Amino acid sequence: MHIDWAALGQVFGVSLVVTVGLVGVFTLGIVGTSRKPEAAGATSATSAADAGGSTALARTGAYACFALCAAAVGYGIYLIVA
Template identity: 75%
Template sequence: MSIDWAALGQVFGVTLVVTVGIVGLFTLGIVGTSRAPRQEDGAAAADGPGAPARAGAYACFALCAAAVAYGIYLIVAA
């Protein structure tokens, strides 16, 4: 039995990059939904994040869900 170390290294590298990317996207989504816009005097507004931040956060969450769905598809299709 022989181990293809190059292929194992490629799988490890791609897995590491994709995992960090998905966690980063999810983190951006959380930050986008929790950050409140600032008023002119520097105080945080009480009504929550603005529409662009919320839309970006939802896009990040959608990309995370798409990545998970694609991973499940790859597992089931194999």
């Protein structure tokens, strides 16, 4: 029996990088959805408006992160099935 150690190492390396990257993207999604607006005692209307826009931007980025995770999982399933 012959084991191609170079190919095994390459598969290990790619798997490690993709796993760490996917966990990182999912973590960014969790952080983006858990972001709360500024405190209710905001001193001006502009800071309240900025907080709303910032929260909306964070939530949109979080949804993009979750979509990227779903796409990566779907691609992995496609590779297994194909």
